[in-house]
Each structure stands twice: as C-alpha cells, then as structure tokens.
Amino acid sequence: MSELETLIFDDAPALLETAAARFVDAVARAQQARGRAVLALTGGSNGIGLLRALVADPAVIDWSRVDLYWGDERFLPADDPERNAWQARQALLGQVPLDPARVHMMPASDGEFGDDLAAATRAYAKLIDDDLAFDVHLLGMGGEGHINSLFPHTAATAESSAPVVAVSDSPKPPPRRITLTFPVINRSREVWFLVSGAEKAEAVAAAHRGADRADWPCAGAHGTERTVWFVDAAAAADLA
Numbered sequence: 001m002s003e004l005e006t007l008i009f010d011d012a013p014a015l016l017e018t019a020a021a022r023f024v025d026a027v028a029r030a031q032q033a034r035g036r037a038v039l040a041l042t043g044g045s046n047g048i049g050l051l052r053a054l055v056a057d058p059a060v061i062d063w064s065r066v067d068l069y070w071g072d073e074r075f076l077p078a079d080d081p082e083r084n085a086w087q088a089r090q091a092l093l094g095q096v097p098l099d100p101a102r103v104h105m106m107p108a109s110d111g112e113f114g115d116d117l118a119a120a121t122r123a124y125a126k127l128i129d130d131d132l133a134f135d136v137h138l139l140g141m142g143g144e145g146h147i148n149s150l151f152p153h154t155a156a157t158a159e160s161s162a163p164v165v166a167v168s169d170s171p172k173p174p175p176r177r178i179t180l181t182f183p184v185i186n187r188s189r190e191v192w193f194l195v196s197g198a199e200k201a202e203a204v205a206a207a208h209r210g211a212d213r214a215d216w217p218c219a220g221a222h223g224t225e226r227t228v229w230f231v232d233a234a235a236a237a238d239l240a
C-alpha cells in the first residue's frame with residue numbers, strides 16, 4: 001500500500017532544508033538496499049533549490065553510486081541556462097564526484113542528434129528500461145498543475161505506454177521539450193513534490209482530492225511506496 005505524506009512548512013527555505021535531509025536519507029537507504037540510488041531530477045526554483053541545499057555538505061552522499069536522470073528537459077543547446085541540466089550542474093553536479101557514465105542528461109538540440117527532437121526522444125527512451133524504477137522522482141509543479149512537461153489536456157499527459165515523449169508545442173515556453181510520462185513516473189518508489197507559493201494552492205488541493213490527471217496532471221503522480229508533498233503554507237492554503 002502506497003503512503004501519502006503531506007508536510008507543510010512556513011516557507012520554501014524550510015521546505016528545502018527538510019527535503020534535503022530526507023533526500024540524503026533516501027539515497028543512503030536505496031544504496032544500502034540495492035547498491036545504488038536511481039534518481040529523477042527536476043527543474044524549477046525548488047528542484048534546483050534542493051540541489052543547492054545539498055551542496056552545503058556534499059560528503060554525506062556517496063555520489064559514486066548515484067544514477068541521475070531528468071524528469072523533463074527543454075530542447076535547447078547544452079549551454080543554454082534555461083536547461084534543467086545546465087542549472088543542476090551549476091547548483092551541484094559540477095561540484096560532487098559523480099560517475100559521468102551515470103549522469104543521464106536528456107539530449108540537447110546541439111548534441112548528437114542535432115535539432116532532431118524525435119531522434120533525441122527515442123535515444124532517451126532507450127535508457128529507460130521497463131524495469132527501471134526511480135528510488136525518488138522529484139517533481140516541481142506549475143500553478144495549472146503541470147509536472148515534468150506534462151501539461152493539462154495534452155497528448156503527453158494522456159500517454160499510457162511510452163516512457164518518454166517529445167513535446168513540440170508546450171504551452172509554457174520554450175515549446176520543444178522531452179519529458180518522462182506517467183507510466184515511468186508511477187513506477188518510482190517515491191514521488192516527491194516540491195511546491196511553494198500561493199499560485200500553487202488550487203493545484204495542490206486538486207491533487208489531494210484525487211482530481212482527473214487530464215485536468216490536473218499533478219493528481220496523477222504517485223510513488224509505489226510513498227508520495228510526499230513538501231509544501232509551504234501558502235501552497236497548502238486550500239487543503240481541507
């Protein structure tokens with residue numbers, strides 16, 4: 001039976017402090033149980049804020065046994081500061097002893113596949129084996145409830161088999177993106193939402209009442225073992 005935990009904090013810094021401590025613990029537990037920790041990172045202020053919080057004491061994690069993937073990415077040149085991977089590298093990844101072979105960034109538009117979004121998407125899908133389950137999949141969330149690049153009422157959000165899809169017309173710029181889908185998000189052992197701000201309150205409440213994921217994508221993401229909502233008081237304002 002999967003557990004739902006909703007943790008409410010005064011503000012985003014308090015939320016990130018606790019999420020970082022729990023992250024360290026989750027990585028250690030996964031490494032102890034299965035020899036490695038398989039993680040899906042996310043962008044946004046809190047997704048990157050969590051990585052920044054970890055840089056304070058990086059030695060508490062055995063980075064050599066961490067496998068990193070991304071929940072979504074903007075299909076832009078590798079050195080574009082809008083890319084989640086670029087921001088993650090600045091925040092943390094450039095400063096810890098990761099095994100480069102275990103850092104699976106989504107392709108950039110000036111990489112191996114050039115500007116071919118479909119080929120880049122297929123290549124990333126090859127990395128996501130049927131039995132790959134993230135120990136922790138981090139998620140930020142937009143005010144309309146999007147997670148990764150799964151926006152309300154879109155084909156990517158409705159996808160029920162492909163683990164990775166291309167988005168060519170994202171309602172939020174930039175339009176071209178690559179995203180993991182619900183079939184793979186929902187194989188994760190733990191799904192963690194990192195959400196702050198009053199503009200997120202309606203979506204937080206929709207997810208907690210089990211809304212339809214087509215309307216509120218955030219309502220469709222669950223860990224097989226645990227789903228944790230780290231929210232600040234403003235984002236929790238509409239919870240019963």
Ligand SMILES: O=C(O)[C@H](O)[C@@H](O)[C@H](O)[C@H](O)COP(=O)(O)O
Nearest residue numbers: 043044045046047140141142172
């Ligand atoms: O895909 C994007 O264009 C955004 O970066 C987005 O997905 C972001 O991660 C969420 O909107 C949460 O962002 P915050 O953590 O900044 O609220």
